Amino acid sequence: MSDLVSYRLEGDIGVISVNYPPVNALGQGVREGLVACLRQGLDDDQAKALVVIGEGRTFPAGADIREFGKPPQGPALPDVVAEYEASDKLVVAAIHGTALGGGLEVALGCDYRVAVDSAKVGLPEVKLGILPGAGGTQRLPRLIGAQKALEVIVAGNPVKAKDALELGIVDELIGGDLLEGALAFARKLAAGNAPLRRIRDLQAKKEDPDLFSNFEKSIARKQRGFKAPFHCIKAVQAAVELPFDEGMKRERELFAELLVSPESRAQRHVFFAEREVAKVPGLPKDTPKRDINQVAVIGAGTMGGGIAMNFANAGIPVKILEVKEDALEKGIAVIRKNYENTAKKGRITAQQVEDRMALIQPTLSYDDLSDVDLVIEAVFENMDVKKAVFSELDRVCKPGAILATNTSTLDVNRIAEFTQRPEDVMGMHFFSPANVMKLLENVRGEKTADDVVATVMDLSRRIGKVGVLVGVCHGFVGNRMLHKRQAEAIQLVNEGASPAQVDKVLFDLGFPMGPFAMSDLAGMDVGYRIREELRKEDPDNAPPRNWTDELVEQGRLGQKTQAGVFDYKEGDRTPVPSSEVDALIAKFREEQGIQAREVSDQEILERCMYVMVNEGAKILEEGIAARPLDVDVIWIYGYGFPVYRGGVLFWADSVGVKTIYDKVSQFHKETGNDVWKPAALLENLANEGKGFYG
Ligand code: TC6
Numbered sequence: 001m002s003d004l005v006s007y008r009l010e011g012d013i014g015v016i017s018v019n020y021p022p023v024n025a026l027g028q029g030v031r032e033g034l035v036a037c038l039r040q041g042l043d044d045d046q047a048k049a050l051v052v053i054g055e056g057r058t059f060p061a062g063a064d065i066r067e068f069g070k071p072p073q074g075p076a077l078p079d080v081v082a083e084y085e086a087s088d089k090l091v092v093a094a095i096h097g098t099a100l101g102g103g104l105e106v107a108l109g110c111d112y113r114v115a116v117d118s119a120k121v122g123l124p125e126v127k128l129g130i131l132p133g134a135g136g137t138q139r140l141p142r143l144i145g146a147q148k149a150l151e152v153i154v155a156g157n158p159v160k161a162k163d164a165l166e167l168g169i170v171d172e173l174i175g176g177d178l179l180e181g182a183l184a185f186a187r188k189l190a191a192g193n194a195p196l197r198r199i200r201d202l203q204a205k206k207e208d209p210d211l212f213s214n215f216e217k218s219i220a221r222k223q224r225g226f227k228a229p230f231h232c233i234k235a236v237q238a239a240v241e242l243p244f245d246e247g248m249k250r251e252r253e254l255f256a257e258l259l260v261s262p263e264s265r266a267q268r269h270v271f272f273a274e275r276e277v278a279k280v281p282g283l284p285k286d287t288p289k290r291d292i293n294q295v296a297v298i299g300a301g302t303m304g305g306g307i308a309m310n311f312a313n314a315g316i317p318v319k320i321l322e323v324k325e326d327a328l329e330k331g332i333a334v335i336r337k338n339y340e341n342t343a344k345k346g347r348i349t350a351q352q353v354e355d356r357m358a359l360i361q362p363t364l365s366y367d368d369l370s371d372v373d374l375v376i377e378a379v380f381e382n383m384d385v386k387k388a389v390f391s392e393l394d395r396v397c398k399p400g401a402i403l404a405t406n407t408s409t410l411d412v413n414r415i416a417e418f419t420q421r422p423e424d425v426m427g428m429h430f431f432s433p434a435n436v437m438k439l440l441e442n443v444r445g446e447k448t449a450d451d452v453v454a455t456v457m458d459l460s461r462r463i464g465k466v467g468v469l470v471g472v473c474h475g476f477v478g479n480r481m482l483h484k485r486q487a488e489a490i491q492l493v494n495e496g497a498s499p500a501q502v503d504k505v506l507f508d509l510g511f512p513m514g515p516f517a518m519s520d521l522a523g524m525d526v527g528y529r530i531r532e533e534l535r536k537e538d539p540d541n542a543p544p545r546n547w548t549d550e551l552v553e554q555g556r557l558g559q560k561t562q563a564g565v566f567d568y569k570e571g572d573r574t575p576v577p578s579s580e581v582d583a584l585i586a587k588f589r590e591e592q593g594i595q596a597r598e599v600s601d602q603e604i605l606e607r608c609m610y611v612m613v614n615e616g617a618k619i620l621e622e623g624i625a626a627r628p629l630d631v632d633v634i635w636i637y638g639y640g641f642p643v644y645r646g647g648v649l650f651w652a653d654s655v656g657v658k659t660i661y662d663k664v665s666q667f668h669k670e671t672g673n674d675v676w677k678p679a680a681l682l683e684n685l686a687n688e689g690k691g692f693y694g
Contacts, residue, residue, distance in 0.1 A: 005036070006019065007044075009047060013047060013051055014040075014089075016038060017055055018053070022056070023062075025060065025062060026060050027064035027067060028074075030064075031074075031075050032075060041089065042088070048089070050090070051094050052094065052110060054096065058098050059098070060106060061100045063134075078135055080134075084109035085110075090196060092112045093112070095113060095161075096118070099115075100121070100123070101123060105123075107121070114173070115165075117162065122158035125228070128264060129258060129261060130264050131258060132251075133252065136153065138200070139199040144167045146207065147206075147207050153235075172185060204240045206240045224510070227258060227261055265646070266644050266651075270647065277467070287451060295319070295372060295373065295376070296368075297320050298321050298377040300331025301331065304322075304379075305331045305434075306435040307435075309335060309435040311359070313435070313464070314462055315359070318359060318361070319363050319369065321369065322364065325364060331362075335357070339353040339356055375393055375397060377403075377406060378430075381410060381533065382533070390403065390418035394418070394419035394420055402456065405425070405427050408479055409479060411474075412443045416448075423449040425448065426453065429442075431478075439466055439637035441470050442469050443471070444470070445472055457469060466637045468633050468634050469630070471624040473624050478635065481616055481631075488608050488611045489608055492603075494546065497599040498577065499514075503515065503517050505608070509642070511639075513575075516564075516575070519564065528548070547588040550584055610663055613648060613682070631647065631649050632647020635648045650693065652692060657691050658689065
């Protein structure tokens with residue numbers, strides 16, 4: 001018998017206890033153990049009722065995702081749950097930690113559920129591109145109604161114990177020790193001869209005749225490209241319309257379809273990649289970390305303010321420094337307004353607004369930074385300005401303080417040399433809006449110390465970010481690839497495509513917006529300043545002037561001026577093609593002697609995406625990113641690359657590295673442009689018939 005689940009008698013109640021760290025995932029051994037222990041409990045004459053509980057940090061947090069895609073081994077989870085539901089002794093699930101996915105499905109097979117206050121329950125399968133395939137889509141609607149079940153299953157977000165109680169998922173909250181409370185609860189039921197409560201026998205209610213079609217419409221935009229949310233709706237519909245056993249059959253079919261879908265494969269890849277990025281190759285897990293209890297941010301602009309909010313949100317006091325009083329006041333007012341807007345949406349309370357604001361301390365003086373453990377500079381992207389800031393930081397900060405720069409393109413090694421302590425300097429590149437975007441590109445300089453890297457990677461998680469370690473080069477990983485794509489998008493327009501056509505191709509691939517809408521959102525002046533800086537610093541490698549430079553010089557800066565590559569109506573972010581810009585493009589073509597031609601959508605896709613794949617391969621070759629998964633996580637969390645395509649390099653594998661290599665070589669031959677020179681890694685993989693992931 002499996003030793004991952006054990007049975008014991010506590011007085012007159014049988015306790016089934018799961019012990020499979022770290023999260024008691026329902027792997028084969030656990031499933032086997034759950035069945036064996038249930039049978040033992042049923043055979044135990046002294047047990048009047050049974051309690052199922054998880055040891056360690058949680059009730060089972062789901063099926064064992066590592067088993068997906070491997071040949072199934074019995075007992076299957078739906079059968080395990082069915083056996084619990086069929087039990088003729090009362091079974092109580094005692095929940096702490098996170099009863100997610102298959103974990104909650106096991107609990108739904110029990111007659112009653114009790115939980116500690118801090119517990120969360122949920123069916124997050126949709127985030128892995130699948131659906132709750134062990135009866136979750138059939139039992140939850142029967143328990144809480146179809147509308148609420150749809151909300152829980154399709155969003156896949158965890159539900160706090162208190163809300164789960166209100167919804168009826170949980171029957172009682174336990175104040176003290178969970179096991180004691182669950183035993184008392186079970187004893188009370190047994191003493192009162194409480195009836196069995198099999199959810200399968202309940203009738204699922206549909207509150208609104210158009211519920212399913214309306215729900216589908218309501219998620220259509222947000223879930224564009226994902227398959228699982230729509231399959232989840234179909235499964236819940238089956239719970240309402242079909243008898244339980246037929247509904248279970250339908251759930252199985254839908255689950256089986258999703259499990260082998262490319263979308264789910266990609267989403268599962270992202271799940272593990274997101275966790276893998278935290279494990280830096282060559283940096284032992286036990287590398288010491290510095291204490292970070294007080295932080296400072298230099299610059300109270302949009303970026304600085306957003307960065308500061310991350311720390312306040314995590315309960316870490318943060319000073320925010322500006323040189324001018326009015327800029328400081330304005331920055332603080334923006335932060336307050338952001339929090340108040342969040343409170344208006346009901347996501348935080350008025351008290352939380354005040355608590356967070358209290359953690360943010362404005363200052364005009366560098367001398368106030370003498371006690372901080374970490375400083376993040378978020379000032380203007382200009383080397384001279386950075387030099388001034390880092391020299392000051394070097395003067396005032398205590399020994400051992402980490403000095404970080406939020407630069408998105410500048411050389412972190414040069415910045416480090418502005419101090420006497422380059423080993424304490426590294427990049428922490430936040431993405432805008434910094435309080436929202438989950439990606440943090442942590443840039444290791446040539447001299448950055450290991451404990452600084454370990455501290456910053458750990459801190460990333462503490463403030464709710466996905467931190468990815470990268471090396472120094474222009475634009476690091478994300479922007480380096482982005483700039484290549486942007487140049488290609490512009491070149492495609494030069495040759496005859498329209499900005500709207502280019503944008504549509506990438507939007508259709510699954511990006512939230514195309515490259516031109518994106519530069520309008522970020523501000524056309526941002527790219528312009530970077531190009532100008534490059535033209536000054538490295539004229540040989542700087543991009544030639546093009547029509548986008550002219551747009552900026554004419555004041556078309558993007559959404560903020562309601563005119564960029566596209567026009568915008570007041571209060572509306574929808575990009576509208578502009579005849580003024582068309583004329584400018586036509587003028588540019590004429591000046592350059594370019595005869596506009598038809599450009600196919602396929603060519604746009606290949607040139608915009610393959611240029612990134614080739615650059616990604618160069619980035620790996622140079623060791624700027626350690627693994628393909630680091631590149632993929634950056635594109636997913638920093639640029640909205642569709643999760644259901646798994647990241648740029650995961651997507652490349654689905655196209656075929658050889659196909660991409662052949663095209664890249666062809667473009668190189670045709671253009672002679674260095675950007676198309678195939679990366680040696682790409683060439684090797686293509687020759688060996690391999691992909692980035694083997
Ligand atoms: C399902 O149930 C389908 C049912 C239908 C069947 C028919 N499996 O996230 P952390 C690992 S689908 C395997 O860092 P936290 C994780 O990789 C599943 N491994 O911790 C990591 O390993 P590492 C539905 C898993 O405290 C370690 O555990 N359930 C699984 O920040 C720690 O994880 C879900 O989707 C798993 N299910 O968060 C829940 N879960 O140390 C997915 C975790 O080697 N899990 N691991 O890197 C989570 O959301 C979170 O892990 C958490 C804990 C909230 C449970």
